[in-house]
Structure formats: C-alpha cells, structure tokens
Amino acid sequence: MARRPDESHLKEASIPDLYLILYNCLQTVGWIAILFNTCLYLAMYQGDWKSFPGVYESTATSLNFFQTLAVLEVVHIMLGFVKSNAFLTFMQILSRIIIIWLILVPVPVTSVGPLLHIIAWSITEIIRYFYYAWSRAESPPYALLWLRYTTFIVLYPIGVLGEIISIFSALPTIKEHSLTSLQMPNILNWSFDSYTFLVLILIGYIPGFPQLYMHMIKQRRKYLSPEKVKTQ
Amino acid sequence: MQLKIAHQRAPEKVICTLTGLESDSTILNVKNLYAIQKPKYYVSRQQFKFDPKEKALSDNKTLAELNITDNDTLYFKDLGPQIGWGIVFFWEYFGPLCIYPLFFLFPQYIYGTPIPKHDCVVELAAGCWIFHYFKRILETLFIHKFSHGTMPIMNLFKNSSYYWGFAAFIAYYVNHPQYTPPNFGEAQVYTGLAIFVFCELGNFSIHVALSNLRASGTTERRIPIPTLNPFTWLFGLVSCPNYSYEVAAWFGFSLMTQCLPALFFTLAGFLQMAIWAIGKHKNYRREFKDYPRGRYAIIPFLV
C-alpha cells in the first residue's frame, strides 16, 4: 500500500521519537560547539599553513565525547528505533573512533589532517543531526533535506583526505614508541599492534571510500528525485 | 487469466506477461511459468511481491487467496545465484572444526616452538570447541528442518569467512605458547565450563523442540512452547532461546579461557543474533494474534 503523504502529520510522538529528538538535538549542539571551538582556534592561529598544532586539543573533550556517544546510533538501529543498515553505520562510526582514540589522543599530530577532518565532520554532523531531529517531529524543509544529501559531495572527500593525512603523519611516532600496543603474554590473552592495525585501516579506505560514497549518491537520488519532492 | 510481471526496481516497465493461470494457481506455479520464459532465473532464485514495498509472497498461496486478479502486476526480484543450505552450513562449520585443532596439535609450525604439555584449560577449550562444531554439523544433518531449500551463494563466502576467521583468531591466542591461564584459577575454569556445557545442552534441546514443531516435509511455522524438557522452559521468557543459549555458551567459553578474542566472538554473535531475534519476535507477534504476551526476543526481561 502506498503511504499516504499526510500520514506523518497524524502520527503521535512516541517515547522513542521523543528520545531521538532529544538525542539528535544534543548531538547538534555538541557539534556546533566543536565547529565553534575550531573556528576560534583558526581565528587566533598565527603559524604557517602546513601544520596546525593544537587544533585537536582546542576541542578535544567535546570531540571525544560526542563522537564516542555516536556508538548509540548502532544501538538505535538494533532496537528498531531507526531503520538503517547497522553494519554500515557501525563501520562509519568505528573509523572515526579509531582516528580519535588511536591517533589524536595518544599522538600530537602536526599536519593539516586533523583540521580538515574536524571541520568536515562537524559541518556534516550539524546538518545531519539537525535534519534527523527535525524529521522525527515533522517533514523538514526542502533546504535542509537538500543540504543533508548534497554537502557530502565535497565534505566527505575532504574528511577522508584529512583522516588519511592524520593516519600517515602519526604512523612514524606510533612505530617508534610502539604506542597503544599489547604483547603476549598478558591476562587478556590477546595482542594488538597499533601500527599494523592502522596500516590495515588505510588499506580498508580503498574499497571502503567508493562504497560509502556511492551509497550516499544513491541516497541522494532517492531523497532528492523530483517525484519524491512533489509529495513533500 | 494473465499476469503482468515488472521488475521491483523499475515498477513501471512490464518485463513479460504470464498467461494460462487460474485463480487456484499458486505462486509456485507462477514461478515455474516465469522460469520457462526466463530460464536464467530458476525457481529458487525468484521472489515475487504484490507491492514492491511489501513482504514476498509465499510459494504455497493461491492467487485467489492473495486477492490477485486478471491483469494484475506482480513485482519480480532476483535473489541471485542460489546454493543449498546444507552445503553452506557444512562448510561454515567444517572450517572451524579443522582450523582450531591445527593450532592445538601443531604449535611448532605456527609459533615456531613446540609446546610439550598444554595447560589443562587449553585442552578443555579444544574439547569444547570441537564438541560445539561437531554438534552443529550433526544438527544440520539430522535435526533442523529448514523451510528454504537454498540461499544466495554469497552467504557461503560471507558465513565461511566469519566462522573460519574467528576460529583462527581465537585458536591462535588460546593455544599460544605464552597463553596466561585464568586469574581465578580452577574456580573460573570450571564455572565457565559448566556454563558452556549447560548452554550447549539447552541449545540442543531448543533445536530439537523447534524441529518437533514442524511435520517433516512441511514449512509451517508454529508458536514454540515449553515442553517436558526443562531446558525448553526458556520459551516461556523469550522467542529465540536457542540464540540465548548460544550466546551464553560462548560467554562461558570466554570466561573459561579468559581470552579477549573469544569475547569478541561472543559479542559479534550476540549482535547478529539479537538483530535476528528481534525480527523473528516481531514476526511471531504479527503472525499469531494469540502469541504469548510478556515474551522478549533474546534476553529475558530486557531485549
């Protein structure tokens, strides 16, 4: 049966809806703060245009917190609150969590990488969370929908470029100091080598990036196609 | 009567028309007719829907039952190349059954050093592992009554890499020459072992109970209920107790070996099974009006 267009207006807000509106609003505010901190940093910045030391430190707490909190989104999908692909969402969030906890936290990166991906992430996330919060309440305006499915075209490649630069520029330090590595024997009976792991992650971008990008292009076609827009 | 067939992805374009159908023809008859026109899409590869966004139509329903009339359109979906369930299950379980013992029996080739005598817990772990996968193969061969004959061939590769990969990952660390036995010694080992054995029996009992719900050769689905076997009483609390037992069994294994990779396996299995269990639970509630209230999907009182 085709969904009646006016159905969304009749729908009563349920507890998950309220919760999700709150969650998405909180994330929107969080990412606005992150973008604000970064802009403030840039305004005060006086060094050269190749490395931006301390850009991550200028917003570390909020970035660590809100990006790690995003793990909840996988839980939302699993609980059926949100309809989406749990695996793809998990991979997207995981790659950022790895960048934060295995690179930015232990290594003082001085390259343009962190600046690029922090800006790309925060603009994308502000739009995305704002869109989700709004769409839980009622159909968001077309401008917001358009932003949600358009900005990624530039921001996503910029973000990925920044991530790759960050990983590359941190690799030598990680190798030299065997940072965040675990060797046998230990009571967890597991070993972990951050350097090898990050090299594998870098290789993972080769199939991962085009796949996610094409996925977003398809979404864009789906949500912004002329016939969809008419029913809005 | 005749039916129009369109592709689910391009609903406006009619690919072909099937003629010679009656109102008491079944969806299986439709599939057979379609397979004659398009031999590439053999029957098990086809799926039909009445509305591209709704559920697939089941083989044994007649057109009359589904309110499909002359000149209606059905939407076709290609499920991709198919392979028998038995083959997929066999390979996905046979891999772990072979890979794990390689690490246990031939440490000199893998770690470069022979291990004169394994720790007692390492021997127990190898026993549990082999027991589990042997049990799964036997269950697949002699107990389960699957409703689908086939599944997409990609599943063979996906499932096998998951099980084979985890088998190597866990076996590498549990059989490692520098393996550290559990902190709380025997108490921890035997608690973990007891949980594992108990839950394997539970998992087996549920598989038998599910198999008894279905007469041989049919694909009907009934409300599962507790039987005389106390292990099946968990049906009173959750819809998919076989998954609950499976997750708990791997938790027992992880506790016994105190090995983080085993815990990763438990978690990955839990996530996957929780998603399936929530889906199955919803289906039960949708399909049966008198489905017992108060049951959860996989974890009693929680999920």
Ligand SMILES: NC(=O)c1ccc[n+]([C@@H]2O[C@H](COP(=O)([O-])OP(=O)(O)OC[C@H]3O[C@@H](n4cnc5c(N)ncnc54)[C@H](OP(=O)(O)O)[C@@H]3O)[C@@H](O)[C@H]2O)c1
């Ligand atoms: N370690 C891991 O990561 C992991 C992950 C998944 C599964 N497993 C193991 O694999 C086992 C089997 O998995 P599965 O997903 O195939 O389990 P399942 O869907 O619960 O099915 C088990 C068998 O029971 C049948 N059945 C289920 N509900 C029925 C009902 N209401 N009436 C009649 N028959 C019914 C199924 O037939 P149908 O063909 O009709 O479904 C199937 O033959 C699990 O119990 C678990 O031990 C392990």
